[in-house]
Amino acid sequence: MSTMTIDDLRAILVSCAGEEENVDLRADISDVTFEELGYDSLALMETAARIEQDFGVRLPDDVVVELKTPRALLDVVNGGLVEAK
Amino acid sequence: MTESVYVTGLGVAASTGLGVEKYWDATLEGRGGISQLTRFDASAYPARLAGQILDFEAREHIPSRLLPQTDVSTRLALAAADWALTDAKVDPTALTDYDMGVVTSNASGGFEFTHREFKKLWSQGSQYVSVYESFAWFYAVNTGQISIRHGMRGPSSALVAEQAGGLDAVGHARRTIRRGTPLVVTGGVDSAFDPWGWLAHLSSGHVSDATDPHRAYLPFDAEARGYVPGEGGAMLVLEQAEAARARGTHHVYGEIAGYASTFDPPPGSSRPPGLRRAAELAIADAGLRATDIDVVFADAVGIPELDRAEADAIAAIFGPRGVPVTAPKTLTGRLFSGGGPLDLVAALLSIRDGVIPATAGTADVPDDYQLDLVRGAPRGAPVSTALVLGRGRWGFNSAVVVTAVPG
Numbered sequence: 391m392s393t394m395t396i397d398d399l400r401a402i403l404v405s406c407a408g409e410e411e412n413v414d415l416r417a418d419i420s421d422v423t424f425e426e427l428g429y430d431s432l433a434l435m436e437t438a439a440r441i442e443q444d445f446g447v448r449l450p451d452d453v454v455v456e457l458k459t460p461r462a463l464l465d466v467v468n469g470g471l472v473e474a475k
Numbered sequence: 476m477t478e479s480v481y482v483t484g485l486g487v488a489a490s491t492g493l494g495v496e497k498y499w500d501a502t503l504e505g506r507g508g509i510s511q512l513t514r515f516d517a518s519a520y521p522a523r524l525a526g527q528i529l530d531f532e533a534r535e536h537i538p539s540r541l542l543p544q545t546d547v548s549t550r551l552a553l554a555a556a557d558w559a560l561t562d563a564k565v566d567p568t569a570l571t572d573y574d575m576g577v578v579t580s581n582a583s584g585g586f587e588f589t590h591r592e593f594k595k596l597w598s599q600g601s602q603y604v605s606v607y608e609s610f611a612w613f614y615a616v617n618t619g620q621i622s623i624r625h626g627m628r629g630p631s632s633a634l635v636a637e638q639a640g641g642l643d644a645v646g647h648a649r650r651t652i653r654r655g656t657p658l659v660v661t662g663g664v665d666s667a668f669d670p671w672g673w674l675a676h677l678s679s680g681h682v683s684d685a686t687d688p689h690r691a692y693l694p695f696d697a698e699a700r701g702y703v704p705g706e707g708g709a710m711l712v713l714e715q716a717e718a719a720r721a722r723g724t725h726h727v728y729g730e731i732a733g734y735a736s737t738f739d740p741p742p743g744s745s746r747p748p749g750l751r752r753a754a755e756l757a758i759a760d761a762g763l764r765a766t767d768i769d770v771v772f773a774d775a776v777g778i779p780e781l782d783r784a785e786a787d788a789i790a791a792i793f794g795p796r797g798v799p800v801t802a803p804k805t806l807t808g809r810l811f812s813g814g815g816p817l818d819l820v821a822a823l824l825s826i827r828d829g830v831i832p833a834t835a836g837t838a839d840v841p842d843d844y845q846l847d848l849v850r851g852a853p854r855g856a857p858v859s860t861a862l863v864l865g866r867g868r869w870g871f872n873s874a875v876v877v878t879a880v881p882g
Contacts, residue, residue, distance in 0.1 A: 406543060407543055408538070408541065408543055436607065443603065
């Protein structure tokens with residue numbers, strides 16, 4: 391995998407933590423906060439564990455809880471993938 | 476404070492029915508929910524029958540956000556609590572959050588979820604263990620998840636006393652209301668039907684190894700040879716009588732009039748088991764006498780020595796064949812923390828409908844039990860006061876008295 395996309399992230403979020411009834415994840419959510427999307431710190435930790443399994447990029451807990459939006463998280467993951475090359 | 480505490484809502488999840496009326500219809504018709512274990516390959520185990528809930532599709536009842544973080548027992552508890560609140564016509568968003576509490580009982584916690592996580596731990600490594608295991612396993616999780624889902628921030632707790640715990644939860648819910656919280660969701664739900672959970676059940680030495688689902692769980696029968704474990708339970712909405720009236724409550728099933736719990740003496744002691752005293756204290760707590768009790772819903776373990784001890788306690792309090800006794804739990808299996816609350820549901824519906832459900836399966840009751848056990852068909856009888864008994868393994872005894880509420 392060369393990059394992680396917003397679609398990859400959507401799939402992992404739903405798999406790890408389900409989805410809120412009144413939130414449309416298929417909309418452009420790149421800059422919507424995880425809090426608004428209904429994902430708390432535990433959901434993000436679970437997501438980070440899955441990202442490590444699927445993409446090989448490790449996101450420590452103290453880094454994860456500071457990532458407020460999908461865009462911020464993807465930037466860190468994809469930055470990590472670039473470094474790994 | 477001895478203010479009246481009413482039951483205003485009921486929610487049931489049992490192998491004989493999802494929902495109060497389905498459960499009650501099956502109970503009165505003697506339709507059982509015991510079947511061969513299908514949750515995993517149980518062919519190599521000495522006991523293979525259980526009261527499994529076969530028609531619960533979690534997706535239909537639980538929000539998607541809660542599915543990855545809940546064991547089956549928590550899913551059932553959430554569903555039952557939701558149904559009880561709907562039945563009571565309670566809209567939690569319209570009430571003050573600190574005026575609503577949750578007091579539940581649990582006997583096994585989140586076994587199936589935890590077993591899966593242990594499997595990942597040992598076969599793949601710790602980084603594959605779900606972060607949700609941090610709470611999905613433990614006894615207070617049903618209280619926690621119900622509280623969070625419905626925004627109930629009032630005094631809440633979880634009690635653990637095996638089959639007696641559900642009655643303790645109801646007793647403590649009543650205490651919580653009398654201490655000033657107008658509404659409390661209470662009850663219990665258990666499920667442990669994975670290979671590890673099943674071994675834990677079998678370790679009691681009390682699980683029936685019979686192969687016929689209709690003859691496996693025979694409390695008070697001469698051929699009693701253990702119980703069949705079940706999954707499920709019941710949630711009840713309890714309210715201060717005044718608060719219920721002020722809310723314009725839809726209906727009141729009855730009052731939690733009396734509650735008591737005792738411990739057995741240590742093994743080898745010459746003192747008797749504590750069940751009789753728990754029952755007597757609960758009746759006294761209700762301000763009643765033994766002659767006021769119309770029916771006893773028995774603990775009914777189905778182990779001869781324990782059946783005899785219970786029969787002796789009942790005869791000592793009520794006299795030989797002095798009160799109708801029944802155990803509808805043979806149809807659902809023994810539900811541990813769910814057992815007492817589900818028996819309370821049956822007791823309240825007996826009051827509502829003037830009928831005592833029969834104890835399915837049990838046929839040959841030894842004369843010297845001196846028991847008037849309702850068998851064969853339900854017995855029509857006016858019921859305004861019922862006593863529910865529960866004994867938890869390792870010495871717990873609890874009793875609750877429910878009464879009709881006039882008007």
